[in-house]
Amino acid sequence: MLATLIAGVVSISAAAVFSFTLLSKMVERLVSLSVGIMLSTSLLHALPEAFESHADPRKLFGALLAGLLAFFFLEKLALLRHSHHHEGDGHHHAHGHDAHAAGKSGWMILIGDGMHNFTDGILIAAAFLANPELGIVTALAIVAHEIPTEIGDFIVLLNAGFSRMRAYVFNLLCSLLSVAGGLIGYYTLDRASGLIPYVLVFASSGFIYIAVSDLMPQMQRRATVKDSIPQVLLIGLGVAMVLFLTAGH
Template sequence: MLSTSLLHALPEAFESGADTHTLFATLLGGLLAFFMLEKLAILRHSHHHEHDGHHHAHGHDKREAGKAGWMILVGDGMHNFTDGILIAAAFLADPGLGIVTGLAIIAHEIPQEIGDFIVLLNAGFSRARAYVYNLLCSLLAVAGGLLGYYTLDRASNLIPYVLVFASSGFIYIAVSDLMPQMQRRATLRETIPQVLLIALGVCIVLFLTAHRH
């Protein structure tokens, strides 16, 4: 995700001729926007439970878990819709960039969707219901892609700013979420595969970027 942002998407945006100061402002605004979205998600999920020392009616946990499940679906749907728009913007800027951006999003989405599926099961959804709702949320990426393709195609001047905003999301997720999780695994046995996979990811993006040029 960092390689896609710093070696591919951001250079593509800054080489477009768009105003540099506005692009940097978009990058800062995107980082702060993703920070606030995560902060709101954390606040919304901070609820009391039946056995937390407070007196709640019977069934409180189940009702609250159900609400959390629906919030997960709403948040995931919006996220997927936005991802579709970002992929469309990347493809409109350059097909190679679109492929790399799509792969980066897929690499992040697969573990996230698995996690969302588990959350829905814990929230009381049946396996079939959780699968169907997760699938419907995933299909919103297609809707976002179609909207982005037909909208941004007519407003090509917006593509650099969408790319920068997408990069801010990639950078924020990588730096604030993924890398701290990797740092918790401090043993040499776990560190070596991490470093090798990171190096592989960087090399793939470098190869695709050099091949495109």
């Protein structure tokens, strides 16, 4: 409960600070750091933990494949349902059309974010049940990814007409759904421990998919040496953080 609560409050509050002060350079740095944390959490800790269990490796690889495809289709749905233009972007719509669309997208963002946070809570619970250290690094990986994601959500909500305080409060309420997901996940998976390796693999597929298909392509758009060196160093820092936290395991 504490891990899900801290993960939600920290990510929302940090995202609000960055969004409201427009520290775009810091946002780019956080993306690089989160790539290192997410990939190392998945590949060096969560997946080995799952495969060291008594579960059938073929079924675990099947879960990994299913997870990657599921996240691909979910992203497709999100891309199809979202409108990414704004007033004055050159598209010809009646006055107020984009503001109306933005208002709808604001509520869609909150609904989707709430469901996402609920799932994160379940994943954190599964990680803690498998190993407390894994629970900590999983929560850390979720925070690292959520901060840049929530910054994007704040921008959408502000564009949709939400005040800063209203955007913060609604995002914070959505983040608390992770606590509910953690509670349900803990008591459900504790009685069905055989499902834990599969939940860990599914969580890993999400981390890998987000890092490789979303975050890393963003980083590749800045291909100069000046941009690339900090990116590589911050990815390495993210990996080092996970290795440090799991050194005793």
